[in-house]
Amino acid sequence: MRSPLAHSPDRASRLVPDHTLALELVRVTEAAAIAAGQWVGRGDRSSGKVAAIDAMHELVMSVPMRGVVVIGAGEKRDTPALFTGEDVGDGQGPACDVAISAVDGTLSMARDVPNALAVVAVAERGAMYEPPPAFRMEKLAVGGDCADLVDIDLPVTDNVRAVAKAKGVRAADVTVAVLNRPRHRELVREIRDAGARVHLIEGGDIAGAIAAARPESPVDMLLGTGGAAEGVVAAAALSCMGGSLQARLRPSDSEQREKALETGHDPDKVRHTGDLVGGENILFCATGLTANELLRGVEHNSDHTTTESIVLCSRPDTARIVRTEHRHIGRHDDFGLDFG
Numbered sequence: 001m002r003s004p005l006a007h008s009p010d011r012a013s014r015l016v017p018d019h020t021l022a023l024e025l026v027r028v029t030e031a032a033a034i035a036a037g038q039w040v041g042r043g044d045r046s047s048g049k050v051a052a053i054d055a056m057h058e059l060v061m062s063v064p065m066r067g068v069v070v071i072g073a074g075e076k077r078d079t080p081a082l083f084t085g086e087d088v089g090d091g092q093g094p095a096c097d098v099a100i101s102a103v104d105g106t107l108s109m110a111r112d113v114p115n116a117l118a119v120v121a122v123a124e125r126g127a128m129y130e131p132p133p134a135f136r137m138e139k140l141a142v143g144g145d146c147a148d149l150v151d152i153d154l155p156v157t158d159n160v161r162a163v164a165k166a167k168g169v170r171a172a173d174v175t176v177a178v179l180n181r182p183r184h185r186e187l188v189r190e191i192r193d194a195g196a197r198v199h200l201i202e203g204g205d206i207a208g209a210i211a212a213a214r215p216e217s218p219v220d221m222l223l224g225t226g227g228a229a230e231g232v233v234a235a236a237a238l239s240c241m242g243g244s245l246q247a248r249l250r251p252s253d254s255e256q257r258e259k260a261l262e263t264g265h266d267p268d269k270v271r272h273t274g275d276l277v278g279g280e281n282i283l284f285c286a287t288g289l290t291a292n293e294l295l296r297g298v299e300h301n302s303d304h305t306t307t308e309s310i311v312l313c314s315r316p317d318t319a320r321i322v323r324t325e326h327r328h329i330g331r332h333d334d335f336g337l338d339f340g
Contacts, residue, residue, distance in 0.1 A: 015094035016281040017065070017122045019313045024063045025120045026322055029287035030307045032056040032118035034326065036103050036289055037298035037305075040116075049073075052102040052118055057081035057088075060100075060120070065089035070128045071099035071229045084130070094281075097128040099233050101206065103289060116203045116289035116297075121236035127279035128236075131228035132265050136250045139231055141209040141222035147244035152270055156187070156223065157194040163220050171195035177208035177222045184224050191223065203290065209234035210286075210310075211293040213243025219293060225250050235276035237284040240312035241319070245273045284312040295321075303328055 039048030
C-alpha cells in the first residue's frame with residue numbers, strides 16, 4: 001500500500017524531473033509517433049498532427065508530474081489540447097515546464113521525408129524560455145568539443161574553420177546540416193564556399209541539432225533559421241548531451257520585430273543553451289516518425305508496430321535508445337490507435 005506521505009506537498013516540492021520520469025514520457029512520444037505515422041505520405045498535412053496531439057494529450061495527463069505547457073500546439077484559442085499554459089500530468093510529482101512538439105517536420109505528413117520526430121522536453125518549473133508565438137529563430141548548434149570555438153556572429157567560413165580545427169580535420173571534411181528551404185540558398189552557398197559539405201534536412205531541424213552533438217554522427221554543425229519553439233526543444237536535448245546552441249529571434253518584418261520588443265523579447269540578443277533551458281534537471285524524449293540521422297521511423301508489421309526513441313537525462317547523465325514493439329490488441333481500423 002502506498003504511503004499517504006508519498007505525494008505530500010512538502011515532499012512534492014523537493015521532487016525534480018529525473019530518469020524515471022523520462023521513461024514515463026517516452027510512452028507519450030511513442031503514442032504520438034504511431035498516431036501520426038498512419039498519415040505519413042498520404043498528402044494530408046493536418047490530420048497526422050491532430051492525431052499526434054490527441055494521442056500525446058491522452059497519455060501525458062497520466063504522467064506523474066505537475067507540468068505546465070510552455071511550448072505546445074498553440075494558443076488556447078487555436079487548439080483544444082496541449083495549448084500554452086495548459087496543466088499536464090496527474091497533478092503529483094515534480095513541478096515542471098513542458099515543451100511539446102507533436103510532429104517536428106510537418107512536411108512529412110504530406111511526403112514521406114526524413115527527420116520527423118515526436119518530442120517532449122521537461123525541465124524544472126520556470127527554467128524554459130518561452131519565445132513569442134510563430135517566430136523563427138536563427139540557430140547554430142555544435143557538440144561540446146566545439147562549443148567555445150564558434151560564434152553565431154562570425155562569418156560561416158570562420159565557424160567552419162573552427163570546427164575543423166577542433167576535430168582535427170580539413171574544412172572539406174566538415175558537414176553542416178541546413179533545413180532545405182528557399183531562404184537558405186545564400187547560406188548554402190556560403191557553406192560550400194567555405195569548403196564544407198552541406199547536408200540538407202527535408203523535415204524538421206531538431207534532429208539535425210541533436211545530430212551535430214552526437215560524436216558518431218556525420219553532421220558536425222547545424223546552421224540556419226527554423227522555428228523558435230523548436231530551438232528551445234533542441235536546447236533541452238543539447239543540454240543533456242553537453243552540446244551547444246546559440247540562437248536569436250528572426251522577426252519576419254518590422255511589425256513582428258516591434259511586437260517582440262514590446263513583449264520583452266530582444267531580437268538582437270544571442271541566447272545560449274542555458275538561456276533557452278536552464279536548471280540542472282532536464283529531460284528529453286523523442287520518437288522517430290520518419291527515419292533520420294538519429295532514429296529509425298515507425299515500422300508497421302502484421303502483428304506489431306515498432307518504434308525507436310532516444311531518452312536523454314541531464315542528471316544522471318544518460319542517453320538511452322529505446323526500441324519498442326507495440327503488439328496489436330485487435331483490428332486496426334481507420335488509422336486508429338489499437339495497440340498495447
